[in-house]
């Protein structure tokens with residue numbers, strides 16, 4: 133049987149699948165809703181950048197002297213400066229009369245942490261001794277604790293800066309010298325330049341990988357589902373007993389799935405740009421090509437699972453087994469650099485790592501084909517090899 | 533070319549240790565209607581699936597329309613049509629879309645395909661449903677489309693696995709009429725059914741298979757004659773206080789081959805030997821059964837043959853069908869009326 137024939141037959145299968153898809157409202161709705169849900173979920177679960185808003189802090193002033201009042205005033209001034217927008221604030225302060233009261237509030241969850249100014253703070257400061265401020269951190273929740281530590285250390289750091297500034301100026305005027313206090317207190321300054329213009333944004337990191345990841349999930353769930361559905365309904369026998377090459381069936385089905393998968397990826401892209409402020413620096417055509425290549429590289433695994441599994445449930449289980457490590461280890465959601473070495477090694481054998489990497493480079497860094505050629509070769513090879521293993525398995529697995 | 537549409541030689545299918553089809557050797561002549569009968573799990577569907585290239589035989593060989601099943605499966609597929617146990621149809625596609633899809637897989641040229649679809653819809657009187665989705669159809673309408681789907685590419689041989697299962701009498705008759713009609717036009721029909729009457733009125737030849745083996749093979753007439761001439765007798769017994777325990781007792785008699793319950797009071801008993809009737813009456817009386825009437829049928833039916841050949845064991849572990857019902861329920865009374 134010649135290749136033209138196979139392609140023609142797979143075309144018929146694809147068209148049939150497309151009509152079925154079109155008539156299924158839930159599937160059509162899912163194609164659009166799924167990317168949106170994913171973007172919202174992953175986008176908001178993980179902190180975007182280092183900005184904090186409205187961190188609820190308790191304030192226990194056991195000193196009530198001039199020094200502590202000044203400290204609090206300066207802290208409030210700085211709080212306003214750190215706020216990201218006009219109407220929000222970095223921290224919100226709630227006064228408590230005792231440490232115990234503040235601790236109770238932490239346990240109740242009303243506040244996330246508390247500053248405690250101990251008795252004798254003012255006299256310590258005036259007498260040249262360190263002005264200790266106690267920060268109470270709720271370490272039952274490590275994430276919140278980390279945030280509070282960050283918040284308090286930047287607060288104390290900022291206040292130290294302010295007071296150092298005043299002291300240096302005072303010393304300078306006493307010595308009758310023109311002094312730039314910054315040059316003494318903080319002689320080294322970092323200037324951060326970004327590769328992509330605009331604010332750095334978690335969505336920028338997330339979106340490119342997410343696009344191929346959602347494409348991957350669509351294909352890897354779709355292949356077993358579409359085949360097992362037909363097997364269970366008995367319609368598969370109709371195609372298998374027709375004089376067509378069995379490859380046409382799987383080819384037609386994956387063509388249909390690929391088209392729908394690409395459409396879904398494009399929805400992720402559109403939502404990411406329109407709703408989440410992601411910018412595409414690179415060539416859209418290259419982005420499109422990467423989406424197709426990314427999806428292609430997963431088809432083989434999908435076919436393998438459905439050929440080896442007896443039924444839908446087993447196939448779905450095999451898929452989950454393969455997909456979950458990919459989702460978390462491919463560096464789509466968490467940067468690979470954050471992982472321990474052995475996980476970094478695993479991530480190197482996951483095709484999604486390369487697809488996500490290439491997408492990020494193209495979309496964010498305007499990389500060209502040559503820049504991502506390694507990724508392309510790896511994905512192509514992975515796709516072709518798995519396909520070559522999968523197709524004979526499929527042909528064998530169709531008969532009982 | 534041979535005059536046989538199908539030639540099977542030692543065709544065998546094993547599922548693990550279990551032999552579903554056991555060295556089946558059988559020739560089916562071209563242009564005939566051949567009926568496969570047998571209890572649930574006898575291996576009828578498995579045989580058909582092998583002949584349709586859907587299942588690989590464990591051993592043995594077969595030729596379909598002159599082509600070797602193993603060596604030339606695609607040629608085999610070009611020449612067969614399949615009405616399987618499950619309907620081969622996509623629920624969300626319209627009748628025409630379903631027919632068109634399968635027609636294209638058989639490479640029927642576009643215009644010819646459209647003409648053929650109309651022609652076939654007309655055959656089953658469903659022209660006005662052409663553009664309606666299958667899921668809006670009744671079972672009978674679905675099955676009519678399912679049958680013409682198999683006929684669309686004008687196959688030489690058509691396999692029909694229980695084509696009238698679950699259909700009302702009208703649709704059942706219409707399917708039987710279509711079967712006869714296509715057979716008259718030269719198509720060989722392989723039919724499986726649990727409706728004895730269907731096998732009897734349609735088939736030129738019948739094979740009763742049991743445990744994957746042929747238990748009887750002949751024309752319906754000859755098979756019936758066989759029973760009539762043997763010392764097997766078929767009794768009808770009407771017992772007003774029929775209990776499962778009583779049926780069990782009758783069944784356990786050595787002279788009894790099979791017992792089939794017809795309704796709340798009526799049994800059909802297949803037995804052999806001259807002492808049979810006395811023994812049956814004795815045991816019923818002994819169990820305090822109240823006999824309203826005992827009849828001995830003068831005319832044997834195919835059902836009688838079936839019972840005599842396949843015996844009393846009920847194949848409950850076989851397929852997904854209800855385990856406790858005797859295998860000929862539903863259709864049995866019809867066969868009795870004759």
Ligand SMILES: Nc1ncnc2c1ncn2[C@@H]1O[C@H](COP(=O)(O)OP(=O)(O)OP(=O)(O)O)[C@@H](O)[C@H]1O
Pocket residue numbers: 532547552570571572573574575576577578579849850851852853
């Ligand atoms: N794929 C399979 N795996 C294991 N056993 C199977 C398989 N298919 C069929 N069988 C077994 O083979 C036997 C024959 O089944 P088959 O479907 O051919 O029976 P049948 O004669 O068509 O019965 P029915 O009248 O109930 O349709 C049954 O015992 C069945 O359980």
Ligand SMILES: [Mg+2]
Pocket residue numbers: 576577578617693
């Ligand atoms: Mg069957």
